[in-house]
């Protein structure tokens with residue numbers, strides 16, 4: 001028995017002006033064939049697939065297809081989409097014949113001419129392998145699930161958590177389901193409901209018992225324990241996508257019982273719809289947030305979520321809104337903030353440690369919502385932003401954001417990387433020689449996922465509302481392609 005495993009992973013943000021290209025995937029780390037099996041066996045969904053397949057009594061031959069990952073960023077070019085699809089198809093053609101395929105997808109990858117990349121890819125794979133080979137795919141909870149994805153997969157298995165701390169386990173659930181299909185003879189019957197709503201992300205914390213997301217996660221877990229239910233998931237979708245089919249979705253897969261799948265999907269969808277107002281979160285503007293943080297930062301770490309420039313949401317990562325406020329204050333303990341700027345890093349390397357970077361800083365990659373800040377800083381240290389990340393989004397995932405630098409302006413420490421990446425990760429600050437947990441204030445460019453690392457460490461967490469490519473108040477921005485009515489743009493949307 002031969003089972004093939006592969007991955008296509010990127011979350012797109014259509015407000016980010018920087019397009020995603022083939023180079024972004026190549027820089028993040030493409031792996032093929034036997035190398036994939038060897039190197040990804042304990043990493044993310046691929047690791048979950050591989051370890052589960054290795055535990056099958058039938059001992060299937062595990063065939064590595066290709067891993068195609070890129071960090072969240074702007075819309076992929078048309079050529080990038082064609083290349084990604086053809087890479088995956090070519091790998092499957094080499095691997096055939098296969099008895100089953102497991103694909104780790106994100107579900108919110110958008111290219112210039114194709115707003116539903118994963119749907120198009122699943123359709124192309126299905127055409128290639130025919131109707132009888134089981135195809136099970138995993139998706140992020142922020143996927144924009146489409147009818148085309150549902151039609152072309154035997155089952156879609158979604159993360160249950162945000163912060164995404166069940167990435168590996170989602171791969172395991174998909175691997176276990178594939179065995180039930182192939183060995184136990186279960187026949188997946190998938191019910192799909194699309195809802196005219198997009199949930200704000202900041203308060204959607206499945207680990208916080210006060211959050212609506214916690215209650216919904218518990219319901220998913222209860223559903224999966226019901227006899228006949230194979231998997232249940234809900235995708236509250238990535239909001240920063242201006243595409244025609246944007247909306248939340250519910251998936252319930254049963255064993256050959258469409259009526260049961262349909263009834264449970266209706267129940268789950270109604271529950272999500274009726275809970276939509278609970279996703280609202282308390283927001284502070286940048287000036288108020290930093291003033292409040294400065295007043296009490298000496299007593300313990302304060303984390304400010306700069307969700308509008310969240311690199312995990314595909315934002316450019318060089319907004320200066322928070323930095324501008326931080327430099328107005330003296331800090332008894334360090335204030336940590338990040339920027340993405342290959343130009344600033346290159347100039348700092350030229351000038352050397354101890355030199356003065358003349359500025360300006362930031363506002364280049366995000367020239368829509370942010371402007372460069374004229375600021376002279378001291379070059380404190382040069383380092384490589386290379387580490388292995390676990391926690392939100394990752395289990396043992398290698399990250400390389402390239403040559404990097406720490407700049408300082410008083411006690412404001414600015415961690416500047418060449419490439420985008422997890423700009424909330426404690427490991428990034430640690431690679432820079434900084435201790436994120438003993439800082440006075442830390443700006444996390446992440447809307448919710450950062451809580452996995454900081455909720456137990458921070459004395460106070462605040463969500464900041466600044467302009468940017470992934471704003472918390474997204475419905476006040478200019479969307480042109482989304483379907484209407486859609487909540488929260490339209491309070492009169494109905495389901």
Ligand SMILES: [Zn+2]
Pocket residue numbers: 140141142143164
């Ligand atoms: Zn996500």
